[in-house]
Amino acid sequence: MNLSNEQLLEIYEYINYARCMGERLEYFIKTGKILGAIHLPKGQEGLQAGLIMTLMDARKNGIKINTNPHTRDQALMSKLIGLQPYADEMLCKTSGINGGTSGEYHMTCVEKGFLPAQGVLGPVWGQNAGYAWALKDQGKTNEVVWGIYGDGASSRGDAWEAMNIAALFKVPMVFIVVNNGWAMANPVEKEAPVQDLSLRAQGSGMRGITVDGNDPIAVFEAMVEANKLAMGGEPNLVEFKVTRWGGHFLGDNQEVYRDTSFLKHLDEIDPVLNYHKKLLAMGLVKQEDLQRVHDEQDAIILKAYEDGMNKPAPTVAEICDPNKVYGGAY
Amino acid sequence: MTQVIVPTLGQTNLDVTIEKWFKNVGDTVKEGEPLYELSSEKLTQEIEAPVSGTLTKIYKQVGETAANGDLLAEIE
Ligand SMILES: Cc1ncc(C[n+]2csc(CCOP(=O)(O)OP(=O)(O)O)c2C)c(N)n1
Ligand SMILES: [Mg+2]
Numbered sequence: 103m104n105l106s107n108e109q110l111l112e113i114y115e116y117i118n119y120a121r122c123m124g125e126r127l128e129y130f131i132k133t134g135k136i137l138g139a140i141h142l143p144k145g146q147e148g149l150q151a152g153l154i155m156t157l158m159d160a161r162k163n164g165i166k167i168n169t170n171p172h173t174r175d176q177a178l179m180s181k182l183i184g185l186q187p188y189a190d191e192m193l194c195k196t197s198g199i200n201g202g203t204s205g206e207y208h209m210t211c212v213e214k215g216f217l218p219a220q221g222v223l224g225p226v227w228g229q230n231a232g233y234a235w236a237l238k239d240q241g242k243t244n245e246v247v248w249g250i251y252g253d254g255a256s257s258r259g260d261a262w263e264a265m266n267i268a269a270l271f272k273v274p275m276v277f278i279v280v281n282n283g284w285a286m287a288n289p290v291e292k293e294a295p296v297q298d299l300s301l302r303a304q305g306s307g308m309r310g311i312t313v314d315g316n317d318p319i320a321v322f323e324a325m326v327e328a329n330k331l332a333m334g335g336e337p338n339l340v341e342f343k344v345t346r347w348g349g350h351f352l353g354d355n356q357e358v359y360r361d362t363s364f365l366k367h368l369d370e371i372d373p374v375l376n377y378h379k380k381l382l383a384m385g386l387v388k389q390e391d392l393q394r395v396h397d398e399q400d401a402i403i404l405k406a407y408e409d410g411m412n413k414p415a416p417t418v419a420e421i422c423d424p425n426k427v428y429g430g431a432y
Numbered sequence: 433m434t435q436v437i438v439p440t441l442g443q444t445n446l447d448v449t450i451e452k453w454f455k456n457v458g459d460t461v462k463e464g465e466p467l468y469e470l471s472s473e474k475l476t477q478e479i480e481a482p483v484s485g486t487l488t489k490i491y492k493q494v495g496e497t498a499a500n501g502d503l504l505a506e507i508e
Binding site (some may be wrong): 122129132134353 | 436437438439440441442443474475476477479480482500
């Protein structure tokens with residue numbers, strides 16, 4: 103696939119957006135504005151940019167993506183449902199996508215393709231496969247489901263059952279495995295006897311491929327192809343290899359279980375910097391663009407959070423309303 | 433004046449212990465510079481100054497515990 107200069111620059115915007123989203127999340131957690139254990143996306147921006155690009159490209163082509171973003175997909179989440187409803191939800195405001203009652207974990211908006219998910223890891227792939235089955239049953243041929251799980255979550259037993267049934271029923275679903283090498287304090291070598299988790303697709307007769315998740319172009323190309331296959335009745339699996347830079351959540355002291363010497367050489371593996379260098383070599387951007395585009399994206403995200411800050415919070419009665427669980431999707 | 437308050441980092445609302453102040457009252461602080469370190473069970477985190485200015489008050493000393501949302505310091 104040959105990407106146009108416009109497309110390459112669009113990805114440049116998204117990769118900076120993803121970086122800024124992570125930085126601002128960290129800032130607002132540390133200043134006490136956002137509460138709870140948030141899993142920061144630092145280091146995984148290449149994947150975010152590629153997935154967002156695929157989402158936007160699909161929308162342009164009249165294809166609806168339905169997905170449960172995984173823990174570190176905040177940039178994708180906000181692009182799915184819109185930045186302001188996302189930020190307001192993170193700040194627990196009534197103007198949030200679910201009235202400020204769902205927090206990050208249970209954000210839901212079926213209309214925009216944000217499927218409900220629970221905190222227990224493992225079962226959601228099965229629910230995704232069920233949703234994809236319903237799409238097929240209803241003849242909705244311009245929709246596809248992305249089940250996004252990490253290396254840890256996809257190692258659970260129910261994940262295999264989901265792959266089996268999806269392949270058997272030929273549902274329009276792409277299984278996405280974000281392999282960042284760690285599930286909390288557990289390294290991937292201790293959860294899987296294979297190097298490439300994409301091998302697991304073979305057990306259900308599905309195609310499985312492994313892609314460098316740091317390269318947003320490779321992610322975009324792989325996902326366009328994966329969508330096409332899935333919508334043609336060939337569910338499949340794509341593993342993206344990335345690096346988790348920080349602890350499992352902000353505050354997790356990873357020093358006690360992980361060799362973090364790689365953090366001294368981040369310039370070599372930084373997906374944002376590497377993408378910038380690629381466009382620089384092509385003459386598409388200038389050196390100073392990196393800071394400028396970063397600051398532009400940062401200003402957009404900062405404004406959304408600042409605008410959200412002074413809005414009203416839900417009452418206790420509203421928070422406890424069972425009809426609001428999963429955004430009223432059930 | 434900007435208030436520095438105890439953030440909620442983990443999944444549980446545990447009290448945190450102030451491990452270290454990188455600045456003293458009267459010091460100039462720059463936004464993004466390490467200001468203090470907190471810890472609780474399974475959790476250690478350095479926290480940066482939210483704004484630039486002068487650290488005018490410290491409400492919790494090293495070794496003291498604090499709850500989420502407590503006022504820790506003021507920067508002017
Ligand atoms: C069944 C279950 N066990 C444990 C947890 C706690 N938990 C939350 S995230 C996580 C690690 C997930 O790792 P991975 O899927 O690789 O995603 P990553 O955090 O690396 O993005 C664990 C163990 C959970 N939510 N559900
Ligand atoms: Mg992982």
